Every structure is written in C-alpha cells, then in structure tokens.
Amino acid sequence: MNKLLETIIENNREWTQKGKVATYIPELSKANPNHLGIAVYTIDNEEFCAGDCNVKFTIQSISKVIALMLALLDNGKEIVFSKVDMEPTADTFNSISSLETRNPNKPLNPMINSGAIVTSSLINGKNGSEVIERLLKFTRKITNNPDIDINYNVYKSEKETGHRNRALAYYMKSIGIIEGDVEEVLDVYFKQCSIEATCKDIAKIGAMLANDGILPWNGERVIPRQVARIVKTIMLTCGMYDASGEFAVKIGVPGKSGVGGGILVAVPSRMGIGVFGPALDSKGNSIAGWKVLEDISKELDLSIL
Amino acid sequence: MNKLLETIIENNREWTQKGKVATYIPELSKANPNHLGIAVYTIDNEEFCAGDCNVKFTIQSISKVIALMLALLDNGKEIVFSKVDMEPTADTFNSISSLETRNPNKPLNPMINSGAIVTSSLINGKNGSEVIERLLKFTRKITNNPDIDINYNVYKSEKETGHRNRALAYYMKSIGIIEGDVEEVLDVYFKQCSIEATCKDIAKIGAMLANDGILPWNGERVIPRQVARIVKTIMLTCGMYDASGEFAVKIGVPGKSGVGGGILVAVPSRMGIGVFGPALDSKGNSIAGWKVLEDISKELDLSIL
Amino acid sequence: MNKLLETIIENNREWTQKGKVATYIPELSKANPNHLGIAVYTIDNEEFCAGDCNVKFTIQSISKVIALMLALLDNGKEIVFSKVDMEPTADTFNSISSLETRNPNKPLNPMINSGAIVTSSLINGKNGSEVIERLLKFTRKITNNPDIDINYNVYKSEKETGHRNRALAYYMKSIGIIEGDVEEVLDVYFKQCSIEATCKDIAKIGAMLANDGILPWNGERVIPRQVARIVKTIMLTCGMYDASGEFAVKIGVPGKSGVGGGILVAVPSRMGIGVFGPALDSKGNSIAGWKVLEDISKELDLSIL
Amino acid sequence: MNKLLETIIENNREWTQKGKVATYIPELSKANPNHLGIAVYTIDNEEFCAGDCNVKFTIQSISKVIALMLALLDNGKEIVFSKVDMEPTADTFNSISSLETRNPNKPLNPMINSGAIVTSSLINGKNGSEVIERLLKFTRKITNNPDIDINYNVYKSEKETGHRNRALAYYMKSIGIIEGDVEEVLDVYFKQCSIEATCKDIAKIGAMLANDGILPWNGERVIPRQVARIVKTIMLTCGMYDASGEFAVKIGVPGKSGVGGGILVAVPSRMGIGVFGPALDSKGNSIAGWKVLEDISKELDLSIL
Structure with a gap:
C-alpha cells in the first residue's frame, strides 16, 4: 500500500x-x-x-465537518437543521445572494461558509473560549493527537480580513438565524479554520x-x-x-x-x-x-x- | 417481505x-x-x-434517468458533460435564472428540466420519431415489459401547455447548448415524460x-x-x-x-x-x-x- | 444651428x-x-x-417607444401597466432571470425586451399582419414619411436567430402575461425592430x-x-x-x-x-x-x- | 395655496x-x-x-440626499461615481444580492442603503464625530433651522438592530468599496438617519x-x-x-x-x-x-x- x-x-x-x-x-x-x-x-x-x-x-473548511459533529451532539438534528438546511448548492461557498433569495432564509447546508458559521454558533459553551476549547479537545481526540492547536498567525489574518464572513454573519443575525454575539461567533469560526x-x-x-x-x-x-x-x-x-x-x-x-x-x-x-x-x-x-x-x-x- | x-x-x-x-x-x-x-x-x-x-x-421526470443512460451510451461522458454539468442545485427543477447567471452557461445537471432537455437532444436518431422509438425500446427492455407505451392524452396536454419548457429550450438554443430543432427536441421530451x-x-x-x-x-x-x-x-x-x-x-x-x-x-x-x-x-x-x-x-x- | x-x-x-x-x-x-x-x-x-x-x-429598440404609444392608445394605461411594470432596472435588456425572481411576475418596464414583447402583444389587430400594418401606418404618420418600411433581410435574420426573445416570450406565455400565439407576437416584434x-x-x-x-x-x-x-x-x-x-x-x-x-x-x-x-x-x-x-x-x- | x-x-x-x-x-x-x-x-x-x-x-433615507451633496462637494463626481453607480434598480433598498452579482461590484446608486453607506464614507472628517458634525451643520444651514439635531433614542435603536446594514457594509469592505473602519462609517450612517x-x-x-x-x-x-x-x-x-x-x-x-x-x-x-x-x-x-x-x-x- x-x-x-x-x-x-x-x-x-x-x-x-x-x-x-x-x-x-x-x-x-x-x-x-x-x-x-x-x-x-x-x-x-x-x-x-x-x-x-x-x-x-x-x-x-475541513473544520466544518468537526463543528457539525459537535453541533449535532450538542443539539440533535432537529434543532441543527431548523437553522441550516441540508441541500447541496451550485453557488460558491461564500455566496450571500442565496441567503437573501431563498425561502425560508436559512443557509443551504453546513459545508458553505454561511451554514458553517451557524453550525459553530450552535456548539455549547458559556463563551467563545469555551466553545473553541471544546472544538480543540474533540479534534485532539478524533485525531489521536494531543498536540493539535491553532495557528495564531493564520487566525489573526483571518480575523483581520474576514469581512466577507462578517457580512454573512451579520446578515444571518439580521434574519434571526444567529442568536449570540456575532463577533464572538466569528472568533470561534476563524479559530476553528486555523487549526x-x-x-x-x-x-x-x-x-x-x-x-x-x-x-x-x-x-x-x-x-x-x-x-x-x-x-x-x-x-x-x-x-x-x-x-x-x-x-x-x-x-x-x-x-x-x-x-x-x-x-x-x-x-x-x-x-x-x-x-x-x-x-x-x-x-x-x-x-x-x-x-x-x-x-x-x-x-x-x-x-x- | x-x-x-x-x-x-x-x-x-x-x-x-x-x-x-x-x-x-x-x-x-x-x-x-x-x-x-x-x-x-x-x-x-x-x-x-x-x-x-x-x-x-x-x-x-423518471424518464430523465432513462434518457441520461441512452445519451451516455450514444455519446460518452465527455460529450454529455460538456453540454450539461453534474452539480446538484438548490434551485427549482424548472429554474431559468441559473442558466443566465451561471458561468459557463450550461444546465447544472441532467435531473432538472433544462438539463434533461439537453440530454434528450443528445440521443441518436435521424429524427424525433426515431429517438422516441429508441427510448421506448430501451425502456421496454429494462422493464422487461413489451407493453410500455406513451399516454397520448398526457403527451398532448404537456405539448400544449409546456411553455416553460419551451422557454428553457429556446434559451439553450440561443446560447448554443441545443443544436437541433427546438420543437423536435421538445416533442421527444414531452413524449418521454408521458411514458x-x-x-x-x-x-x-x-x-x-x-x-x-x-x-x-x-x-x-x-x-x-x-x-x-x-x-x-x-x-x-x-x-x-x-x-x-x-x-x-x-x-x-x-x-x-x-x-x-x-x-x-x-x-x-x-x-x-x-x-x-x-x-x-x-x-x-x-x-x-x-x-x-x-x-x-x-x-x-x-x-x- | x-x-x-x-x-x-x-x-x-x-x-x-x-x-x-x-x-x-x-x-x-x-x-x-x-x-x-x-x-x-x-x-x-x-x-x-x-x-x-x-x-x-x-x-x-426605438420601436419600443412607438409600440408603447399604440398599446396605450388601444388599451389605456391601467391595462397596459397591469401586464408590464414601469420600474427602471439595472438588469440587461434581455434578462430572463428577473421575470422569474420578481414578484409579481411581470416585465419591469416596456423598454426592455420582455416588456416590449408584451407591449406589442397588446396592440389591437385581428392578426399579426394587421398589427404590423397599424404600427407602420402610425410610424409613417409621426415621421411624416410615407416611405417608412421594413427591412426584410434584417427581419428574416432576426426571426431566424431570435431564440433569446423566443425564450422570453414563451416564459411570459407560461405565466399568463402573453395571451395570444407566441410566434405571431414575435413576428410583429421582429418586424417592428426591422423598420x-x-x-x-x-x-x-x-x-x-x-x-x-x-x-x-x-x-x-x-x-x-x-x-x-x-x-x-x-x-x-x-x-x-x-x-x-x-x-x-x-x-x-x-x-x-x-x-x-x-x-x-x-x-x-x-x-x-x-x-x-x-x-x-x-x-x-x-x-x-x-x-x-x-x-x-x-x-x-x-x-x- | x-x-x-x-x-x-x-x-x-x-x-x-x-x-x-x-x-x-x-x-x-x-x-x-x-x-x-x-x-x-x-x-x-x-x-x-x-x-x-x-x-x-x-x-x-432622506438623509441620503444630504450625504450625497456633501460627498460630491468634498470629492467631486468622478471619485464619488467610481465608488457608487448612478443606475436605478428594481431591487429593494436593502438588497445585498446585487452587490454580489453585478459587475463591477459597486452599489447601483446612492439612494439604496449600500450606496448611501458608501456615500457617507466619502464625506470628509478626521473621524466619525467630525463627519456627523459637518452633516448636521450643513442640514441646519439648508433648512435654515439651527435646532436640527439627532434623535438619540432612534439612533441607539438603529445601531443596536442595524445588522442588515452591517452586512452590507462589511460586504463592501470585503470588496474594497469602503476603506475606513466599518463601525465608524455605520455610526455616521445611523446618526444621519436619525436626524x-x-x-x-x-x-x-x-x-x-x-x-x-x-x-x-x-x-x-x-x-x-x-x-x-x-x-x-x-x-x-x-x-x-x-x-x-x-x-x-x-x-x-x-x-x-x-x-x-x-x-x-x-x-x-x-x-x-x-x-x-x-x-x-x-x-x-x-x-x-x-x-x-x-x-x-x-x-x-x-x-x-
């Protein structure tokens, strides 16, 4: 082999x-x-x-799979799929139009950016730090690798320049799909991407x-x-x-x-x-x-x- | 069972x-x-x-599967997928917008109407009658049922009222995706739907x-x-x-x-x-x-x- | 001057x-x-x-202005604007997407192709020939030029290749905006464009x-x-x-x-x-x-x- | 009268x-x-x-007219219209899709929200406070009313709930249409709306x-x-x-x-x-x-x- x-x-x-x-x-x-x-x-x-x-x-974006697992474990499928659909799309991963034009207004699936941001917002934790800690711990377990960590340079870059993701997140905040603080949700998202x-x-x-x-x-x-x-x-x-x-x-x-x-x-x-x-x-x-x-x-x- | x-x-x-x-x-x-x-x-x-x-x-629309098989048999996958993509979409089955806004301009997959019309246009036959005959013969073989036939009342209804499919077909004619006579292609399509x-x-x-x-x-x-x-x-x-x-x-x-x-x-x-x-x-x-x-x-x- | x-x-x-x-x-x-x-x-x-x-x-497209005058004369503004809106758009003149995504489904204005085809369909005449005759007569009057006529080579070219306009017209037929025979309406439209x-x-x-x-x-x-x-x-x-x-x-x-x-x-x-x-x-x-x-x-x- | x-x-x-x-x-x-x-x-x-x-x-939204006057006075029309177009649109005032699908990516005009946010970002001032002060001063002059001021309750409400406008602004930041700090630009925008x-x-x-x-x-x-x-x-x-x-x-x-x-x-x-x-x-x-x-x-x- x-x-x-x-x-x-x-x-x-x-x-x-x-x-x-x-x-x-x-x-x-x-x-x-x-x-x-x-x-x-x-x-x-x-x-x-x-x-x-x-x-x-x-x-x-591979982190979207990990976040989806945790969100399903924490909430069950009914709650998760009430916030994000499970339909494939030919739109690009960072499309914002489909959020506006679809009915009902929810991201099409958890593998595009909008859907993944929602997924991350559904992971339990009393704040963003706790959420990312749980994500890291879970990732270490399923990789059997205790050294898994965030690349902080990448994270900082993502956070500074992630305005497109910010637009997606604030749009979803405006339609009630995201409930918590948008910047805190995005912070988790930028960190998970930087694992x-x-x-x-x-x-x-x-x-x-x-x-x-x-x-x-x-x-x-x-x-x-x-x-x-x-x-x-x-x-x-x-x-x-x-x-x-x-x-x-x-x-x-x-x-x-x-x-x-x-x-x-x-x-x-x-x-x-x-x-x-x-x-x-x-x-x-x-x-x-x-x-x-x-x-x-x-x-x-x-x-x- | x-x-x-x-x-x-x-x-x-x-x-x-x-x-x-x-x-x-x-x-x-x-x-x-x-x-x-x-x-x-x-x-x-x-x-x-x-x-x-x-x-x-x-x-x-189940006929779209049969037509796809024949089109692949007749042309090979390279030719078929140069005319119709293989990407799932969250658009409705009769969407025309996506034809206009996608780049390149081809139907997203052979299971939506636009893509299925293209698929039917790719089946060999010197005219529409021959194409639908081949489709029927193939359908009879794979159902082991020699009595399979078209419901002509349904076919006539489809043909008379199928203006949305006509719009899709003429749009694709205008961008060069459909090569033959549009009404002849549609006639095959309306007949295959009426099997x-x-x-x-x-x-x-x-x-x-x-x-x-x-x-x-x-x-x-x-x-x-x-x-x-x-x-x-x-x-x-x-x-x-x-x-x-x-x-x-x-x-x-x-x-x-x-x-x-x-x-x-x-x-x-x-x-x-x-x-x-x-x-x-x-x-x-x-x-x-x-x-x-x-x-x-x-x-x-x-x-x- | x-x-x-x-x-x-x-x-x-x-x-x-x-x-x-x-x-x-x-x-x-x-x-x-x-x-x-x-x-x-x-x-x-x-x-x-x-x-x-x-x-x-x-x-x-200048003919769209002439057709709009006749349609208003023949029907009054209430009827005309129940079939075609009066809103400007940043979409291209031959856009088909907006017909699908707008609510209600009517062309945005009489100066884009879809709207102009509707306008032409609203001009009185017992058939297409009579409509185009009325259009020509009116054009001769407002240009003070009895020699105004159709360029038949251009008309034939338009008719043979006008599949995009056909798509628009059949789409509008499918949603009930155009009532008569689509090919007859298009024939008037192709002729008026060729004046x-x-x-x-x-x-x-x-x-x-x-x-x-x-x-x-x-x-x-x-x-x-x-x-x-x-x-x-x-x-x-x-x-x-x-x-x-x-x-x-x-x-x-x-x-x-x-x-x-x-x-x-x-x-x-x-x-x-x-x-x-x-x-x-x-x-x-x-x-x-x-x-x-x-x-x-x-x-x-x-x-x- | x-x-x-x-x-x-x-x-x-x-x-x-x-x-x-x-x-x-x-x-x-x-x-x-x-x-x-x-x-x-x-x-x-x-x-x-x-x-x-x-x-x-x-x-x-009447404030969009005032902001456009100041932006034109401060920058001239070439600069203003390089950032925001002057085309009418049938899209809704808070549409975000058109930002994504238009080419080039700029708001269609200064009277829709996206365009107005850009306009406000173009008004001179060393910070947001100075910009809004200039806007107020100008408004007082053209209304001949020195008492014109902001309704701070409305402003606070707008700021707290203005996530849709935030989405528009961050989207424009991501494509380079807005250059400064997004929250500062939005603060001006929410204030001008609350005059x-x-x-x-x-x-x-x-x-x-x-x-x-x-x-x-x-x-x-x-x-x-x-x-x-x-x-x-x-x-x-x-x-x-x-x-x-x-x-x-x-x-x-x-x-x-x-x-x-x-x-x-x-x-x-x-x-x-x-x-x-x-x-x-x-x-x-x-x-x-x-x-x-x-x-x-x-x-x-x-x-x-």
Whole structure:
C-alpha cells in the first residue's frame, strides 16, 4: 500500500504546477505549492502514507465537518437543521445572494461558509473560549493527537480580513438565524479554520467516520452511528464546494476540502484518507489532491456506488 | 417481505391526505390521490409488492434517468458533460435564472428540466420519431415489459401547455447548448415524460441499476458498469429536485421522482424499488411515497452511508 | 444651428473608432462603423442636420417607444401597466432571470425586451399582419414619411436567430402575461425592430413627443398629452438599457436607443433629436451618438433638471 | 395655496388607515399613523403648510440626499461615481444580492442603503464625530433651522438592530468599496438617519434644490448648479425605492422618501415640498404622502415632462 501511495503521489506531482495557493490572507500565500502528501488510516487500524504527509497545514473548511459533529451532539438534528438546511448548492461557498433569495432564509447546508458559521454558533459553551476549547479537545481526540492547536498567525489574518464572513454573519443575525454575539461567533469560526493538522491527522478523522463513529485505535465510540451517517452524507453531496457533484461522480466517496490544501475523505467501512496539496484549482479544491484521490479511488475501487 | 411492504403501505396511507396531485395539466389532475403502491425487485430476481402496484402512471421526470443512460451510451461522458454539468442545485427543477447567471452557461445537471432537455437532444436518431422509438425500446427492455407505451392524452396536454419548457429550450438554443430543432427536441421530451408504467416496471429499472447495468432476469448487460455508477451518483445528488440533500440524509440511496407520483430507487448490490403515490409535497415529490421509503430504508438498513 | 451640429459631429467622429457594430445578426454587422449623423426638429417646425443624417438604419429598440404609444392608445394605461411594470432596472435588456425572481411576475418596464414583447402583444389587430400594418401606418404618420418600411433581410435574420426573445416570450406565455400565439407576437416584434428610418425621421418622432403629442408640421394631435408624458418619463428612467441613469445625469432628457445605432431624444417643449452611429458601447448604445448628445445638451442647455 | 393644501390633506387623510408605520425599531413603531402634513416653500421665499406640518420625525433615507451633496462637494463626481453607480434598480433598498452579482461590484446608486453607506464614507472628517458634525451643520444651514439635531433614542435603536446594514457594509469592505473602519462609517450612517425634522424643514431643502443650489431666503449658494442637477436627477430615477419609476410617471418630479414617513420633493425652478405621513405602503413610502403628492402635482401641473 505504501508503494501504491508513493507511485500515485509521484504520478500526480506535476499537477501541483497547475494550481495556485490561496492568497486571500498573507499567511496562506506562504504555503509551498509543490507540497503533496497522502495518508490512509484503515478501520483495521493500519496507517500508510506517502509524500509530504507530515507537513502541517490549517484545516480551514475541513473544520466544518468537526463543528457539525459537535453541533449535532450538542443539539440533535432537529434543532441543527431548523437553522441550516441540508441541500447541496451550485453557488460558491461564500455566496450571500442565496441567503437573501431563498425561502425560508436559512443557509443551504453546513459545508458553505454561511451554514458553517451557524453550525459553530450552535456548539455549547458559556463563551467563545469555551466553545473553541471544546472544538480543540474533540479534534485532539478524533485525531489521536494531543498536540493539535491553532495557528495564531493564520487566525489573526483571518480575523483581520474576514469581512466577507462578517457580512454573512451579520446578515444571518439580521434574519434571526444567529442568536449570540456575532463577533464572538466569528472568533470561534476563524479559530476553528486555523487549526493545524497533517494528512495523518485528517486520515484518522476519516477513519472514525468510515468506522461509523468508533475510533479504530481504541474502540471508543465518539459519535452515534446516525451522526456519522448524516455527516458523511452531507460531505458526499456538499463537501467539495460547487464541485461536489463532480467529486461524487469521479471519486464516489464523502469528502471535504479546505483552502489550506487539505482534503478529508471517509470511505465507508474501509478507511479514512487525508490528502494535502496547497495548490488549488479555480473552485478552491487542492488540484493535485483531487487527482491523487481519483487515482486511488480507481486503484482500490473505493466508490460507494 | 410482502408482509413488511403491506404493513409499511398501510402505516403511511394517511400521508396521501397531506399532499396534492399535480394540476399543471388536466390529465394529471385526474389521478386518484389515495393511491399508494410499492414494488421491490432484487438483484437475485425476486419480486415483491404491495398496495396499488399495478396502477399505471406517467413516469414524468423518471424518464430523465432513462434518457441520461441512452445519451451516455450514444455519446460518452465527455460529450454529455460538456453540454450539461453534474452539480446538484438548490434551485427549482424548472429554474431559468441559473442558466443566465451561471458561468459557463450550461444546465447544472441532467435531473432538472433544462438539463434533461439537453440530454434528450443528445440521443441518436435521424429524427424525433426515431429517438422516441429508441427510448421506448430501451425502456421496454429494462422493464422487461413489451407493453410500455406513451399516454397520448398526457403527451398532448404537456405539448400544449409546456411553455416553460419551451422557454428553457429556446434559451439553450440561443446560447448554443441545443443544436437541433427546438420543437423536435421538445416533442421527444414531452413524449418521454408521458411514458406509462407501474411500480413493478420502475422497480426493475432500479434493479438493473442496482446490479451495475445487468438485467437480473436474464443476465444481459444493458449498460456498462461505469454508466450505471454515473447515473446512480447523479440520482443520489440531484434526483429529488431541491429536496435531494434531504433524501440522501434521510433515505440514503439513489432515487428519482416524477410529478406523476412515481419514485425510482436503486439500492446498490441489493434491489430496485418502485413507489407510486400521486399526492405530492410542495417540492413535487410523492409525499406518502417518500414516507414509505423512509420506513423501508430503516427496516432494511438500505442507506449506503 | 447647422454649423453647431456639424462641429459637434466632427468633434466626436473619432469616438466611432472606440465602439463596435452589433454582430448578433449578419445584416447588422454590415453597417459602416464610421457613420455618424444628427438631425434636430424643433416644435416650431424647423429642421437641422449634419453628418450621415440621410443614411437608413433599422430602428430596433426605438420601436419600443412607438409600440408603447399604440398599446396605450388601444388599451389605456391601467391595462397596459397591469401586464408590464414601469420600474427602471439595472438588469440587461434581455434578462430572463428577473421575470422569474420578481414578484409579481411581470416585465419591469416596456423598454426592455420582455416588456416590449408584451407591449406589442397588446396592440389591437385581428392578426399579426394587421398589427404590423397599424404600427407602420402610425410610424409613417409621426415621421411624416410615407416611405417608412421594413427591412426584410434584417427581419428574416432576426426571426431566424431570435431564440433569446423566443425564450422570453414563451416564459411570459407560461405565466399568463402573453395571451395570444407566441410566434405571431414575435413576428410583429421582429418586424417592428426591422423598420428602417433616418435620423431625420427619428427627430420628428422626438419633436411630436416634445410637443406633447401634436405633430409640429400640421398641428394634428396624434396622442393625448398624458400618453406623451408617460412615454417620455419611461424613456427618461428606462430608455438607455442599463445606462439609463447615467444618461439622465449626463444628458438629462428622455432618450431611447437601438442596437442599429439610432437614438431618439425628446427635449420637452423644445425639440426632437435623432442621432445615428452604429458603433456601440458595451451596453448597446451608440458610443459616438452618446457623446454627440452630451455636447449638444451642454451647448443648448437641454437638461430638464 | 394654504386652502388648497388643507383640502388635499383632508381628502387624503383616509389613506393613512391603509398603511403601516415602520416597526423594525421600537422607536419608529411609536409614530402616530394618522399624522399627515405638508409644507411648500417656493423659490420666491413663500411658505405654505397644512396638517401636521410641525410634527418632528426622523428623516431616515432622506438623509441620503444630504450625504450625497456633501460627498460630491468634498470629492467631486468622478471619485464619488467610481465608488457608487448612478443606475436605478428594481431591487429593494436593502438588497445585498446585487452587490454580489453585478459587475463591477459597486452599489447601483446612492439612494439604496449600500450606496448611501458608501456615500457617507466619502464625506470628509478626521473621524466619525467630525463627519456627523459637518452633516448636521450643513442640514441646519439648508433648512435654515439651527435646532436640527439627532434623535438619540432612534439612533441607539438603529445601531443596536442595524445588522442588515452591517452586512452590507462589511460586504463592501470585503470588496474594497469602503476603506475606513466599518463601525465608524455605520455610526455616521445611523446618526444621519436619525436626524429629526419637520415638513417645513424638508420643504426648504427641496426649495434650495429647486433653486439650483441657492438658498431662497438669503440668496446664498450652498452647492454648485451641477451638483443640484445631479442630485435631482438621481432623486428622480432612484428616490422612491423600487417605486421610483411609478413616482416619476405619476407625480413627475424628483422625490426622496424615508421610512420615518417623510418625502422630500424638489420642483425645478418652482418650489420644494415636504410631506409627512408615517403610515407606509408595502414598498416603504408614505402611503398618504404619495397620494397628497399625486393631487398637488395634478392641481399645480408640477410634472417636469
């Protein structure tokens, strides 16, 4: 397997030249566009990796999956889906128009920015600090990595320049979707996006989801099977921005990408996969990471359909 | 199994009271809103059914699945997806705005009306009559029912009143997505929507898809595995109008509904299901049929995630 | 005055280099982009002109003003404005989205394509031929030119390629805004757009409007003062596509342009102006014609505000 | 004249029953819906009034006219219109979609909320306090009323609940249209909306605009004629929210309404009019105030077209 992963990484490294690293904040633009790595973690507790699988990156939108799990654990699905819908959309991830034109006025799903900000606002905690602490603690548990933490430089950049997300959040405040203090909610959101991890960490999150909510390394159930199912389904239909449909057709498994270059994949009953390649395509997905996943999906027949 | 199906039908029959039959054409408004039926056809060639499973109805949007198969067989996926995208959308099935505002200008997927009209325009045939003949012949084969035919009263109604679809088609003609004669393309589309079938016929189509393209009753491969995969994936992400995401979360299998009240379901490697209940919910899906599928999905643990 | 007009034409002829003639139909693309002409017709019955003021061109969208007058004469304002609104819009002239997203579903004003097609459908006549005959007769009267006729090559081109307008018309048929046969309504519309005239003809239409509905050359009232007022107001707020606001600020008088390169202007209580320059700016207005009007507005202090 | 005004007020008072006072902030909902008043101030320095013309109200969106004058005085039209367009729109006054979908991304005009927030951000002042001081000073001068001040209860309400405007402002910050601190810009905006005045004050602002920028009572020029022209033109095409076109057709003069119930009107070369009636129609304009203006426009033949 390690051999296969290495071959796939080498075969696709040239794709890193065809994308561009995110530049909307200075910290992200410092990423090395040539990086490309993959890690696989099976539900039988085996780990494989190749390429730059030990390089840390900020998980960005991958954190939306983690926040959704906590929000569902804290509130149950009825409350969560009364505030954010579960419909895929061909709008861009930071679209504000759809909030205005849809009826009822709620974000279309928890994988676009507006929906993810709502999701974060639903996590329990007496203040923002407590919320982010719970998010970090949960992330450390499902990655089996006590060193997981926030990259504060990225966080500060996000906070200073995150005016588009502010617009989304204040819009939702104005229509009653967000109840608390907007800046406090956004602070949690900017921090969760700035959590740093490696492919290996991401692969373990995928393995837990693939294993229906049970950590493969110690048999502990961290989320109910139904929560795992909901999260994987929403990843499948909505996880790759406005290329989610194409990802489902071409790769055929639940995935979630982030503009930091990471992609989280959960192959039901088989394995989690973490991919990292900061050069992005025009829709914000890791360009080489996507190609790596196409190859591994074909080689291992991963598609669930 | 027949017992289980009967129980589920009885438990959900009250839901038929909460929906409304389609009224946009007189023929459809004559449907009996109390009808509710289900048929299951396994890949092991067993058939089960309960309720009004022998009542004929027009398949309407379920025909989009059949047309997509033929278009892929005739052209290959590269050509088909150069004309119609594969992205799910939260827009309504007959939306015209998204054609104007998206870049590039192509229908978002083959399960909304605009995309389906394009799909039909891509089926080989020296004229419209030949195209619809091929469609009928293919439908007869995959339902194992030589009596499948068009309901000409419904067809005439559709043709006379289908101005919204005409608008979509002429818009696509104006941007070069449709190449042939618009009225001829629409004639095929109105006819394919007016094909009549029963739950049992629909279940067999589902069984063929569940069986990766092979007819369970005689082992004949009618479409390549890859075409079956693409079709099932697009059903999963786009098949239930703007409730596709919710269907994926709650039922968890590829499905396609029609405003005639039918729902086609393919449970990978297990079975096809056909449901019929002409009372519709506000999004155009059979209201009781949806509930029946929720129950059977729970009972038989059908979800693929 | 003729001297002034000649100076202005010469000063602005270089602007013709910066635009492009319409190319959506072959006939229009044959126009000479260097043409530039102006005619002025005062309510005191004086005529002045300079440049290419005897060159014929198809009036295209300028015909929307003529059709609106007839529709108001035939139906009264209540009926007309129950079918088409009177609100300016920043959408493009051929936008279809706004028909879908606005509530109520009616075209925003009679100067965009959708609204103009409705307007034409409201003109009395037992069939399309009679409608276009009435339109031509009325146009001949208000231009004092019995030779006004349709350019049949342009008309045929429009009809063959007018799929975008077909989409608009069928959409409006589907929502009940257009009542008659769509192709017959469109035939009138394509013919009215293909009416040929010169700057001098156009200036006379403007003079009639400037004169509150009375033909300056014979004192005959052709439309009531109130109809003249409504038409001029809608020209002021909506006449120059999505540059209407800028035209009002910079030139300050009611105007209506066409992609054939013509602009009709009515300066209340003073004069009509016809301008012709087929090289268009990016919004579809004559680029040099606009500049000519800016200069003459400044020189003669034409702004009504 | 006073007699005429009184008759018109009495004839239209019943219309106050058909509208509703604004309720988005508690302070505004306390308004007396039966109030109805009018004041006329001619360029010959005569004042007339009738009804509740001494009742104070917050000017709300009427302040957009004042801010636009100052922004033009401070920056010139090139700079102002590089940040905000001058095109009328059929979108609602607080639309955020159009910011996202238009190209280029700038507010359509200074009379909708997004455009007005930009306008306020362009007024000189070393901080928000200085800007609002200048706005107040200017307002006192053009109303000839040194007592003009802010209603601090309304201001506090606006600031606490103005999340929709915050969303607009942060969106514009994210695309570079607003340069300074968003909360400081919004503070100015909320304060300017909370300026209190009577019909008589508003009529004087109208008289100054009608008089091309010269105060009728002392002959002082406060803005250049060209600025007065631009402001009046934008009022005419954009001043009454998405009913601007209808107002132009039915009343035919530049106007600007506010949700506090006021309407500012400038009749070129004749008079200013201030109307007050807090019961609003569905588009946010004073329902009886509009009727009063229809009547007075007919009686005095005010239409400029």
